[in-house]
Amino acid sequence: MRSVFWLLGLxxxxxxxxxxxxxxxxxxxxxxxxxxFDVSFNLVVFCLIAGFVLLYLALRAxxxxxxxxxxxxRWRAQQLERAAVASVxxxxxxxxxxxxxxxxxAGLAALEQLNxxxxxxxxxxxxxxxxxHLLVAESAHSLQNRSVRDQHLLxxxxxxxxxSSPEAREGALLRAVRWAVEDRDLPGAxxxxxxxxxxxxxxxxxxxxxxxxxxxxxxxxxxxxxARLLAKHKAFSPEASRSIVRGLxxxxxxxxxxxxxxxxxWNRLDSTERDMPELALAAAQRAHxxxxxxxxxxxxxxxxxxxxxxxxxVWRLFSTLEAGQQRELVRVLEPILSRLDAAxxxxxxxxxxxxxxxxxxxxxTGQACLQRSLWGKAAQMLAQASHSLQEPSLxxxxxxxxxxxxxxxxxxxxxxxxxxxxxxxD
Numbered sequence: 001m002r003s004v005f006w007l008l009g010l011x012x013x014x015x016x017x018x019x020x021x022x023x024x025x026x027x028x029x030x031x032x033x034x035x036x037f038d039v040s041f042n043l044v045v046f047c048l049i050a051g052f053v054l055l056y057l058a059l060r061a062x063x064x065x066x067x068x069x070x071x072x073x074r075w076r077a078q079q080l081e082r083a084a085v086a087s088v089x090x091x092x093x094x095x096x097x098x099x100x101x102x103x104x105x106a107g108l109a110a111l112e113q114l115n116x117x118x119x120x121x122x123x124x125x126x127x128x129x130x131x132x133h134l135l136v137a138e139s140a141h142s143l144q145n146r147s148v149r150d151q152h153l154l155x156x157x158x159x160x161x162x163x164s165s166p167e168a169r170e171g172a173l174l175r176a177v178r179w180a181v182e183d184r185d186l187p188g189a190x191x192x193x194x195x196x197x198x199x200x201x202x203x204x205x206x207x208x209x210x211x212x213x214x215x216x217x218x219x220x221x222x223x224x225x226x227a228r229l230l231a232k233h234k235a236f237s238p239e240a241s242r243s244i245v246r247g248l249x250x251x252x253x254x255x256x257x258x259x260x261x262x263x264x265x266w267n268r269l270d271s272t273e274r275d276m277p278e279l280a281l282a283a284a285q286r287a288h289x290x291x292x293x294x295x296x297x298x299x300x301x302x303x304x305x306x307x308x309x310x311x312x313x314v315w316r317l318f319s320t321l322e323a324g325q326q327r328e329l330v331r332v333l334e335p336i337l338s339r340l341d342a343a344x345x346x347x348x349x350x351x352x353x354x355x356x357x358x359x360x361x362x363x364x365t366g367q368a369c370l371q372r373s374l375w376g377k378a379a380q381m382l383a384q385a386s387h388s389l390q391e392p393s394l395x396x397x398x399x400x401x402x403x404x405x406x407x408x409x410x411x412x413x414x415x416x417x418x419x420x421x422x423x424x425x426d
Contacts, residue, residue: 024041024042026040026041026042027039027040027041028040028041028044077122080113080116081122083113084110084113084114084122084128084132085128087106087107087109087110087113087132088106088107088110088128088131088132088135090102090103090106091103091104091106091107091110091132091135091136091139092135094106094139095135095138095139095142100139100142100143101139101143103135103136103138103139104135104136104139104140104143104148106135107132107133107135107136107139108136110128110132110135111129111132111133111136114128114129114132115129124164124165126160126161126163126164126165127161127164127165127168129161130156130161130162130164130165130168130169130172131168133152133153133155133156133161134152134153134156134168134171134172134175136148136152137149137150137151137152137153137156137175138175140152141179146183149179153172153176153179156168156169156172157169157172157173157176166197170196170197170200173192173195173196173200174196174200174205174206174209176192177189177192177193177206177209177213178209180192181209181212181213181216184216186213186216186217189209189213190213190217193206193209193210193213202229204230204233204235207226207229207230207233207235208230208235210222210226211223211226211227211230214226215248220248220251220252220255221252221265221268223248224245224248224249224252227241227244227245227248228245228270230244231244231245245273246273246276246278246279249269249273249276249279250278250279250282252265253265253266253279253282253283253286254282254286256286256290257290258290259287259290259291259299259302259303259306262283262286262287262290262306263306266283266306266310274310274313275313277314277317277321277325277329278325280310280311280313280314281311281314281325281328281329281332283306283307283310284306284307284310284311284332285328285332287303287306287307288303288307288332288335288336290303291303291304300339301339303336304336304339304340305339307332307333307336308336308339308340308341308344311329311332311333314329315329315347315351318351318355318361319354319355326358326360327360327391327394329360330360330363330364330394331394333364334364334367337364337367337368337371338371340368345368348361348364348365348368349365352364352365352381357388359384359385359388359389359390360389360394362381362382362384362385362388363381363382363385363389363394363398365377365381366378366379366380366381366382366384366385366398366401367382367397367401369381370382370401370404370405375405375408375409378401378405379402379405382398382401382402382405383402385398386398386399386402392425395425396422396425397422399418399419399421399422399425400418400419400422402414402418403415403416403418403419403422406418
């Protein structure tokens with residue numbers, strides 16, 4: 001389309017020139033005493049146009065001649081800039097390929113080229129210098145040369161370079177945190193994390209590093225909060241996120257030194273975390289262990305109250321629990337059977353009636369009846385459990401309870417047989 005318009009324009013210009021000069025009898029007379037020159041007007045016009053073109057070309061030629069030294073200087077600077085960029089790219093390529101010595105050499109060559117012309121105004125000069133320093137530091141870290149690494153890291157974090165490229169500075173800080181974590185320099189890693197801008201500190205890479213620092217330093221609460229943020233940002237798969245959060249929550253529960261601290265840790269858990277059977281069982285076990293270690297009756301009552309409240313949601317999901325989780329639930333509930341209220345006992349009886357063949361429910365119901373002197377039902381439940389239980393410790397306690405029941409009713413032979421079976425399980 002453009003060529004069509006050009007053609008039309010040239011045609012219009014040709015028509016205009018034909019109309020102007022085709023039948024123009026005008027004459028221009030020049031007087032130069034004692035001479036007189038009569039010249040065609042068309043010739044004068046063409047001479048003026050040709051003179052203007054020649055003058056313009058002459059002036060352009062003179063300007064180009066004067067500009068040649070500047071162009072030569074610009075060309076040399078461009079060649080140096082291209083060489084520096086090529087060296088930085090070579091350093092990055094060698095680093096990714098695992099050639100750390102060549103990467104360091106290419107990075108040093110780039111720095112030499114960048115520093116060779118300090119007065120040259122290159123675009124992104126400071127950013128290239130920062131990246132070259134960072135590549136040399138990364139190569140030195142891979143070669144276990146910490147002195148060279150720290151030297152170039154400090155150069156990369158220089159305020160003059162960081163001001164021109166804040167993103168590259170943030171990357172350098174993140175790499176420095178990773179190096180500090182690998183060196184087990186946890187105070188240094190925390191200090192570097194503190195230098196990160198607020199927005200950078202919420203990025204996935206920064207949160208991953210923060211999680212590693214928190215786990216290595218034993219800050220379980222901080223690690224748990226960071227793991228939740230990573231799970232929210234979908235930094236891990238759902239299974240991995242659940243596993244990491246569950247493990248950190250278990251560590252936080254095990255680190256509680258008293259019931260008050262244990263209650264605080266539990267209250268800080270999310271609703272989805274409180275519904276995890278593993279966490280509820282671990283919290284109840286820890287509460288029972290703390291109360292048993294103290295030996296106070298009041299603490300045991302408080303631990304039983306907390307455990308019953310924490311285990312209620314787990315008990316509602318009893319049918320969906322794995323066999324190992326059912327076993328652990330029975331072990332946790334057995335020490336506090338005497339302190340459970342009527343609602344819990346009704347819940348236990350109802351669940352046992354729904355799954356009458358479950359050995360763990362038979363055992364737990366039998367122990368609850370035994371503690372409340374319901375001898376007949378206790379003997380029935382424990383006898384059924386003795387045929388189905390496979391866990392040695394629970395089976396041993398079952399036979400011990402049956403022996404006690406036999407002694408209560410005066411059946412010495414049955415009691416002796418039960419005690420013998422319990423002893424053989426040891």
